[in-house]
Amino acid sequence: EIVLTQSPATLSLSPGERATLSCRASQSVSSYLAWFQQRPGQAPRLLIYDASNRATGVPARFSGSGSGTDFTLTIDSLEPEDFAVYYCHQRSNWPLTFGGGTKVEIK
């Protein structure tokens, strides 16, 4: 099973700041990595697929990078609605797995 480790667990930032979230895989997942956003009480929402592609309707302030085992989600200039939990997810190997999540909270 591919283990995805997200860091940090919590990120405390102010609106307008940049957020940098990390996801490390226990073995290569090539570029088969996605990022999801989950706001309280809501279902997850796809942000980024295949490491660096924004999903339909996702604002340009969200960007993804990386390949192999190290991936980054960057949120430029945080908006109030961006304070949420973010999960990475790999579809390279069965079983599909998710990272433990990074909570982006208001400082």
Added chain:
Amino acid sequence: EVQLVESGGDLVQPGGSLRLSCVASGFMFTDYSMNWVRQAPGKGLEWVSYISSSSANIFFGDSVKGRFIISRDNAKNSLYLQMTSLRAEDTAVYYCVRVSRATGTMDYWGQGTLVTVSS
């Protein structure tokens, strides 16, 4: 508009069974693979099961293998999860999730249905 509506969540005793349903609309259900993903209260996401569009390929996570069955009825635009031998650790919100044909990634999620396993 893509919609996925889950139902069937309930309070069930340990060792019991439950069947979840997900009705899809707004897209050609028969053309899409589907997943069930769950989230225990206050915890992260855990993939449960996958079924291909024709039901030819099915996979399960280790924690539910041998206890859960995934199925679909394309004529009814419906996805199912039959859960047996339920344990306290199966308590979670269960999401029905579509797999994008273009990208192979989970793209649309339902709002979830809560399963509580407790005596």
